[in-house]
Amino acid sequence: MIGRSDASSPQTYARGLEGLVAGDTRISDIDGRTGRLFYRGYSIADLVANSTFEAVSYLILQGEMPTAAQLEDWQNELRRWRRPPRAAFDALARVPRRAHPLAQYRTMLTVAACHTPEPENTTLDAQWRRPARILSWTSALAAAAIRHLDGRDAVEPIDDLGFAANFLYQTLGVVPPDDEIRAFEASLIVQAEHGLHAAAFAALVVISTGADLGSAVLAGMGALSGARHGGANQLAFEMMAGLENADQARTWARTALARGHRFPGFGHRVYRCPDPRVKALEAHAEGILGSHGLERRWEVYTALRDEIEAVLAPKGIYANVDSITGLLYHPMGLPVSAFPIPFCLAIQTGWMAHCLEYLPDGTMIEPGAVYVG
Amino acid sequence: MRYKYPVTTLPTLSPSFDWRAEKIDWPVTTEVGRGLSGVVATTTEVMWLDPASGSLTYRGVPVETLAAENSFEEIASLLMTGSMPESDLAGYSAFRSQLRSSRALPSDVIGLIRDLDPATHPTRLLRAGISALGCHELTVGDDLSGDRHWRDLRIVGQVAALVGEIAAHRAGRASPVFGPADSLAESVLIGLNAHRPDPADTRVLDLLWVLYAAHGLDAPTFTSMVVASCLADPYFNVVAGLSALRGPRQGGASEAVLDQLSALDQPSSAKDLVRRIIDSGRPIAGFGHRSYRMPDPRVAVLRRELAALADRRDRPDVFESARAIEVAAESTLSPREIHVNINFYAAPIFHLLGADAALGPCLFAVGRTAGLVALVREAIDTIRLVRPLSRYVGPPERALPRPESP
Numbered sequence: 001m002i003g004r005s006d007a008s009s010p011q012t013y014a015r016g017l018e019g020l021v022a023g024d025t026r027i028s029d030i031d032g033r034t035g036r037l038f039y040r041g042y043s044i045a046d047l048v049a050n051s052t053f054e055a056v057s058y059l060i061l062q063g064e065m066p067t068a069a070q071l072e073d074w075q076n077e078l079r080r081w082r083r084p085p086r087a088a089f090d091a092l093a094r095v096p097r098r099a100h101p102l103a104q105y106r107t108m109l110t111v112a113a114c115h116t117p118e119p120e121n122t123t124l125d126a127q128w129r130r131p132a133r134i135l136s137w138t139s140a141l142a143a144a145a146i147r148h149l150d151g152r153d154a155v156e157p158i159d160d161l162g163f164a165a166n167f168l169y170q171t172l173g174v175v176p177p178d179d180e181i182r183a184f185e186a187s188l189i190v191q192a193e194h195g196l197h198a199a200a201f202a203a204l205v206v207i208s209t210g211a212d213l214g215s216a217v218l219a220g221m222g223a224l225s226g227a228r229h230g231g232a233n234q235l236a237f238e239m240m241a242g243l244e245n246a247d248q249a250r251t252w253a254r255t256a257l258a259r260g261h262r263f264p265g266f267g268h269r270v271y272r273c274p275d276p277r278v279k280a281l282e283a284h285a286e287g288i289l290g291s292h293g294l295e296r297r298w299e300v301y302t303a304l305r306d307e308i309e310a311v312l313a314p315k316g317i318y319a320n321v322d323s324i325t326g327l328l329y330h331p332m333g334l335p336v337s338a339f340p341i342p343f344c345l346a347i348q349t350g351w352m353a354h355c356l357e358y359l360p361d362g363t364m365i366e367p368g369a370v371y372v373g
Numbered sequence: 374m375r376y377k378y379p380v381t382t383l384p385t386l387s388p389s390f391d392w393r394a395e396k397i398d399w400p401v402t403t404e405v406g407r408g409l410s411g412v413v414a415t416t417t418e419v420m421w422l423d424p425a426s427g428s429l430t431y432r433g434v435p436v437e438t439l440a441a442e443n444s445f446e447e448i449a450s451l452l453m454t455g456s457m458p459e460s461d462l463a464g465y466s467a468f469r470s471q472l473r474s475s476r477a478l479p480s481d482v483i484g485l486i487r488d489l490d491p492a493t494h495p496t497r498l499l500r501a502g503i504s505a506l507g508c509h510e511l512t513v514g515d516d517l518s519g520d521r522h523w524r525d526l527r528i529v530g531q532v533a534a535l536v537g538e539i540a541a542h543r544a545g546r547a548s549p550v551f552g553p554a555d556s557l558a559e560s561v562l563i564g565l566n567a568h569r570p571d572p573a574d575t576r577v578l579d580l581l582w583v584l585y586a587a588h589g590l591d592a593p594t595f596t597s598m599v600v601a602s603c604l605a606d607p608y609f610n611v612v613a614g615l616s617a618l619r620g621p622r623q624g625g626a627s628e629a630v631l632d633q634l635s636a637l638d639q640p641s642s643a644k645d646l647v648r649r650i651i652d653s654g655r656p657i658a659g660f661g662h663r664s665y666r667m668p669d670p671r672v673a674v675l676r677r678e679l680a681a682l683a684d685r686r687d688r689p690d691v692f693e694s695a696r697a698i699e700v701a702a703e704s705t706l707s708p709r710e711i712h713v714n715i716n717f718y719a720a721p722i723f724h725l726l727g728a729d730a731a732l733g734p735c736l737f738a739v740g741r742t743a744g745l746v747a748l749v750r751e752a753i754d755t756i757r758l759v760r761p762l763s764r765y766v767g768p769p770e771r772a773l774p775r776p777e778s779p
Contacts, residue, residue, distance in 0.1 A: 013396030014399045016602065022409060028768030039767035050773045065773065087488060091505070094485040107508055107611060110501035111485070114493040126603040130505035144554055191728025196763045208408065208615040209592045218500075219596050219613035228758050269760055285569035337513060363408035366663070370746075371393045372435055373418035 011272065014316055017367075018269070022201070027060060027353050028193045029170065035273040037194070040064070044190050046251055048280045053188045054078060054164050058347045060193050061356065074132070075162075075324050081129030081136035082157040082166070088112035092148050102225045102344070105145040106218065112137055113214050122212050128215040131352045138217075139163065139345055143170035146338040149282035164188055167345065172333050183284035184234035184342070188296050190277040191343050193350030195270070199223035200351045207355035208365040220351040224344055234339040236265025237326030241336075245296055262373055266308055272316030278324050287328040292331040301327055390470045392424065402441075410663070414595065414759075415752045420587040420744065427667045429588070436584060437674055442564055444580035446472060446556055449743035451527055453522065453750070468526060472757055473528030473553050476537075476560060476740075478502075479509050483538060483548060491543045495735045496619040498542070500612055502535040503528070507608025515606075521753070524607045525746035532742045533557040536735045537564025540728065558582070566683035573685060578726055578736075581719055582777065584671045585737055585743025589664070592617040601749045602759045614745055619734055627720035627733035629658035634694055634721060643697035649704065657702045659717025666710040675718035682725050691721050725750055 013020035029038040037044045039060050047056050051065075058066040058074045066074060091111040095104050100109070113119070114134075118126055144154035155170045157312035169175045176184075196204070203220040207213065225231060243249040268275060289298045305319045312318075326339050334342070387471070390403045397416050403646045404411045422429050432451055439448055447458045450468045450647035458465035476479070482505045486498055510527070537549045542566045549564035558578040562570035570578075590598065605613075637646050650657055662669060676696070683692035699713050723733045 008404040008411060010402055011412075012400050013401040013412075013761075014757075015755070016759050017412065017414065017761040018757065019400065020405070020409075020412060020761040021764050022761035023763055024764040024766045026765070029767065038770060041771040042773060043770070050775075063767075090488065091485055091501075094481040094488075095505055096510035096512075098512045100511065100513045101607075103504070103508045103606075103608065104510065106609070107501065107504040109487075110497070110504040110612065111489065113716045114489045114497045119494060119497070196761055198599055198603050200757050201761060202596055202613060205592055205596045205599060206613070209619075210451060210616045211616060211619055215616035215619070219600065219616045222600040222605050222609035222613035223603045225609045226600070226605035228603045231604075269758065307677050348494040350469060364592060364663075365408045365595070366592060367412035367414035367590055367595065368389075368392065368408040368419045369415045370397050370413050371418070371421040372396055372416045373421060 013065065022196055025196070025354065025357060026122055027350065027357060028195055030195050030270055032270040032272055035276045035279075037276045039193055044276060045280055048186045048189050051189070053185050053192070053346075055328070056189050056192055057131075057163075059136065060353045062180035074366050075139075077132040078136050078163060079159055081133040082140055082159070084108075084137040084140050085115035088114060088137075089144055089154055097148065097151070100225070101145055101149055101174065101335075102221070102340055103319050105142055105341065106221060106342075107226075108141040108145060109138065109214070109218055112141065113218070116212075116214060122200045122210055122281075127213050127356060127359060131349075131356075134214055134217055134348065134352065135345070136161070138348065139167045140170060141347055142341045143167055143233055146171050146335065146341060147173075149335055150336065167342075168332065176189045176332060179284075180288060180332050182280075183288050185334065186284050187328055187342060188279050188346040189327050190275075191325070191346040193353065194347065194352065195350075198228075199347065200354050203351040204354055204358055207358060208362050210364075213352055213355055216355045217348050217351060220348060221344055224340060224347070227259060231340055232264050232322035233325045233329075233343060234336055236263075236323045237330060237336055237339060239264055240304060240326070241301050243300045243304070246299040249300045249303040250307050253304050257308065257311050263304075263308055266312070267317040268320045271318065273341070274318045278319050281321070281324045281328065281366075285324055288328060288331050297327060297330075327354065338340065348370055352359065380687065382396075391416045393421070408663075414590055415598065415748075415756070417748060417751060418455070419747045419751055420589065422589050422664055426662070427665050428670055431587060437670060438451070439581045440583040440674055441670075443583065444556060444584070445579040445740065445743070448583045448586055452743050452747040453526060453529075459580075462715060470553065471523065472526050472530045472557065473555075475527035476534035476551075476557075478506070478531070478534050478538065482506055482509065482535075486535070486538055486542055491545065494619070495536075495539050495543060495732050496615065496738070498539045499532070499535050499735050499738060502539070503531065503608060503615060504612050506531050506535075507606070507612070511606055511608065516779065521750060525750055528607060528611055528746060529739075529742050530557065533561055533739045536732075536739055537561045539735060540564040540732055541567070543729075543732070551591040561736070562726065565732075574682075576724055577682055577722060578676060580674070581736075582740030582743075584674065584715065585719070585740035587748065590748070591741075593741060594748050597745055597749050597754070598752055599759045602756045603751050604752060607746070610749055611742065611745070614742075615738065617637075619738065626658065626714075626716040626725060626739065628730045630716055630720035631724055631730040631733070633698065634691070637639055637694050637698060640690075640693045640697035643694070643701040647698060647701040651705060657698070658704055658707065659720065660702055660713055661711045662714040665712060665714070668712045669714055671715050672713050672718060675715065679718045679722050679725075682722060686725050688725065695721055705747065 054075050088108045088111045091108050157166050165181045199220040202223040203216040206219040207216040286298050387578050391505050401413050420431050485505050537560050541549050551560040551563050558575045593614035596617040597610040600613040601610045680692045
């Protein structure tokens with residue numbers, strides 16, 4: 001990974017380390033010109049159509065698709081950790097309900113981190129024992145944090161359900177219809193890894209200090225909480241929710257475009273073309289909105305997308321994944337302020353894979369600052 | 374046998390680049406090495422670590438001068454506001470009273486800490502406490518654009534308050550009692566020892582925090598900066614920074630130093646101890662820092678302070694042991710440009726001030742938070758989302774095996 005070679009080499013980059021090649025990775029390949037995203041060589045379209053979140057998380061972490069026996073073991077391991085320590089749930093009672101849902105969830109994770117097995121063991125073996133626990137604990141805690149928004153108590157897991165279905169059950173209190181589980185799972189799969197984005201990079205800096213994997217995930221979450229990152233799906237949905245129908249969307253978009261408005265959920269530092277994650281989710285969103293009688297929301301989305309892309313596509317600005325996930329989560333019954341949470345659950349898979357890839361000979365990451373005083 | 378020291382001591386800064394400039398014209402070209410050494414991540418007016426001399430200045434003043442003459446609260450103000458207290462007495466007075474009053478922790482936050490096992494690693498308790506405080510301080514929809522400075526200084530006071538509370542919890546005692554006239558150092562020492570501190574001890578803790586307050590883009594500060602670049606709120610930034618604090622290569626280093634000291638039965642066996650450690654291929658704890666190819670000037674200050682403190686405590690053996698290990702290790706390692714670092718003397722000082730080894734990183738955190746929030750605050754107005762690239766070297770495109778058709 002980053003700077004594996006002892007030799008230094010000259011590089012040219014801009015603010016935000018834009019253009020800097022930080023190192024090598026075998027995890028994902030993002031083609032920002034043709035709009036393709038591959039995990040370990042498999043396209044996300046293929047994975048969404050033919051796989052599950054459990055198998056994809058195994059692939060991202062381990063490098064190969066699991067055999068039937070490996071998948072069985074991994075699913076068992078994930079199920080084994082579905083009951084986080086009680087204290088992490090109790091922490092919710094110690095924080096005001098008006099706090100940001102991600103901040104409440106973060107506090108649950110920091111308390112859970114006080115109850116981890118072998119907390120100070122940061123050998124590579126111990127780090128590899130952590131991903132299953134982190135995925136399953138965070139799923140249960142995220143569900144409880146979302147329910148807490150409406151003052152509802154946490155729900156016990158159902159062991160027979162898969163990762164996506166169980167999260168929805170623990171969040172909503174009912175097992176949703178199959179098409180919703182599949183749509184939600186698709187959103188987890190396409191958001192499970194995305195290269196060295198800011199949150200993954202924050203996680204990598206933390207793991208480079210010799211900290212444990214859970215600490216790295218907490219740093220990633222912090223990055224994701226920001227409006228420029230994970231918060232964008234909420235902002236994009238709120239923008240669309242204010243528009244009654246396609247005509248209004250078109251009129252508003254034209255005015256906003258004329259003003260040079262920046263649209264949440266549009267434009268991406270890597271993709272200068274249609275975002276492949278959007279393509280993989282659009283059919284799911286249209287289907288679910290339709291089955292809930294919310295066709296108008298779909299029409300608002302496509303009208304807005306077409307208006308904005310008609311003007312901004314020459315600048316490389318297209319709808320990104322944050323424009324579409326809210327359209328899936330809203331009809332399922334997830335509260336708007338909780339939209340960043342499923343993204344968080346999915347993408348931490350990639351953060352952990354980057355950390356584990358970096359660990360064997362990772363040097364502490366410590367760039368410099370130019371003194372202008 | 375050629376001994377390969379297991380600590381990276383590459384220079385952090387690329388030598389062919391001007392790291393002291395009027396301004397910077399992006400994009401830049403630098404030599405990039407392991408761990409992104411040599412990469413320019415930001416510009417700063419807060420602090421400067423001169424790669425040629427190893428001297429550290431805050432806002433242009435050498436840190437040794439500041440440590441001798443100023444309290445930590447004054448230096449926190451200097452780092453965060455840019456002005457020395459004497460140039461703005463009213464401003465400093467307001468800063469200090471806000472800093473001190475932010476130590477009042479909500480009972481729910483104290484309860485959350487007290488519900489946790491006192492044996493939990495204190496850095497984990499500190500992180501949980503700061504996270505919970507963030508929930509009490511900020512509400513969904515708070516506009517953070519105007520009041521960041523005030524938020525930042527509250528966080529420094531809150532870290533100090535939590536460290537005092539955690540120290541008391543760890544020792545099985547009730548919450549420390551202190552008033553608005555007590556400095557941050559005094560209140561933390563009350564948490565550590567349950568009695569009013571000797572003024573000389575307060576001065577030592579202030580001095581340690583001043584020396585530790587800022588040190589470039591160390592991992593906690595850089596982590597916070599990356600998180601801040603996504604426009605996260607200050608508590609997310611600091612929780613992420615604290616997550617990078619405990620690693621054995623960061624604040625956790627002080628624990629290794631104390632373990633090493635306690636492995637020495639008498640100063641005269643220091644040579645043997647050092648030889649044994651080096652022969653086994655392990656690093657000497659408290660030696661080596663990749664920013665320094667020369668002795669760190671801060672160490673000279675702390676060496677004197679440990680000698681004086683050990684005398685006051687009637688524990689001259691602590692200083693003698695540390696010094697004996699330093700001398701034994703220097704003779705082997707200094708020819709390789711590996712020198713004693715600040716943790717080597719800070720760890721036994723923390724210990725004599727009443728902190729057990731595990732509390733060391735928390736004490737370090739109080740000082741470092743001041744520099745961290747100052748550097749992040751400074752960067753935030755111009756920062757772009759931090760997103761470097763990686764080069765894909767994995768498997769080429771492939772397809773999932775199709776299920777057999779019936």
